[in-house]
Amino acid sequence: MSAQRPRLLRRIQGLMFKLPLMISCEDFEDFILDYLDGTLPSRQKFIFEMHMKLCRECREYLEAYRTSLELAKSTAQEEAPKQPVPEDLIAAVLAARKG
Amino acid sequence: MDDLLTALQNGDGERTQSFVREHIGWMLAVSNRIMRDPHHGEDAVQNAFAKIFDKIGQFKGDAAIKTWMHRIVVNECLMLMRKLRRTQTVMVDDLQPMYDKNGCRIEEPWVTMETPESLALQSDTRAQVNKKIMQLPDNYRIVLVLRDIEELTTLEVAEMLQVSEANVKVRLHRARAALKKLLEPLMRGLPE
Ligand SMILES: [Zn+2]
Numbered sequence: 277m278s279a280q281r282p283r284l285l286r287r288i289q290g291l292m293f294k295l296p297l298m299i300s301c302e303d304f305e306d307f308i309l310d311y312l313d314g315t316l317p318s319r320q321k322f323i324f325e326m327h328m329k330l331c332r333e334c335r336e337y338l339e340a341y342r343t344s345l346e347l348a349k350s351t352a353q354e355e356a357p358k359q360p361v362p363e364d365l366i367a368a369v370l371a372a373r374k375g
Numbered sequence: 376m377d378d379l380l381t382a383l384q385n386g387d388g389e390r391t392q393s394f395v396r397e398h399i400g401w402m403l404a405v406s407n408r409i410m411r412d413p414h415h416g417e418d419a420v421q422n423a424f425a426k427i428f429d430k431i432g433q434f435k436g437d438a439a440i441k442t443w444m445h446r447i448v449v450n451e452c453l454m455l456m457r458k459l460r461r462t463q464t465v466m467v468d469d470l471q472p473m474y475d476k477n478g479c480r481i482e483e484p485w486v487t488m489e490t491p492e493s494l495a496l497q498s499d500t501r502a503q504v505n506k507k508i509m510q511l512p513d514n515y516r517i518v519l520v521l522r523d524i525e526e527l528t529t530l531e532v533a534e535m536l537q538v539s540e541a542n543v544k545v546r547l548h549r550a551r552a553a554l555k556k557l558l559e560p561l562m563r564g565l566p567e
Contacts, residue, residue: 341552345554346491348551352526
């Protein structure tokens with residue numbers, strides 16, 4: 277496994293992200309939810325995508341975030357519970373209905 | 376449809392039984408996802424059916440009956456959680472992304488990243504993902520389950536939890552970030 281972004285590069289990027297139309301990785305993080313929901317206003321979307329082009333860390337982070345989200349969503353495809361529905365639960369529901 | 380509703384309202388035993396058998400499986404899956412333990416999951420389903428039979432006369436047929444029932448199960452789960460006082464705030468700070476003092480992200484480089492498609496081919500992926508979701512504290516897990524898995528809207532989740540939409544969004548993002556951290560070994564293709 278290779279090392280994290282070298283400290284010097286991080287310092288240069290830290291300065292660069294203070295320029296106009298630039299945001300820090302921390303600000304980038306706050307835009308992610310709205311970006312994925314498609315509700316980010318166009319100016320912010322431009323700034324967000326610009327940061328993504330310049331920052332490999334955030335690009336990879338977002339990709340992993342999306343993959344993780346896809347994996348979470350895929351658990352819903354489990355139509356039926358693994359164990360069959362307990363018969364006594366069905367009986368209890370029906371008994372309660374009869375009153 | 377009207378025929379079924381009438382039968383249920385009139386307490387037609389046979390139709391009621393087949394109705395319960397048709398729906399109880401997915402309802403239990405939903406409540407187990409929210410309640411996390413099967414015992415409370417079953418309690419919530421029982422409460423939900425009681426509510427459904429009680430309110431079936433008010434169902435207007437403007438939405439699909441399954442959607443209507445889904446909201447009822449979710450609500451019953453949340454009511455039960457409140458009753459069990461399982462809504463305390465637990466932090467997930469240690470699973471959040473890290474930055475240096477300039478606000479630059481500190482992220483372990485991704486040499487390889489598995490795709491959802493490649494992971495889907497592995498038989499136990501879903502179980503592993505489920506296990507990680509269950510590791511999230513309730514106050515974050517519920518928001519993620521309701522919005523990303525049960526596919527409710529932010530507004531619906533906010534109303535059900537009686538919090539603001541902004542609160543739901545903050546919690547959802549932190550829950551997703553925490554889950555991403557928990558799923559890293561799986562996505563990096565590293566055995567645990
Ligand atoms: Zn960045």
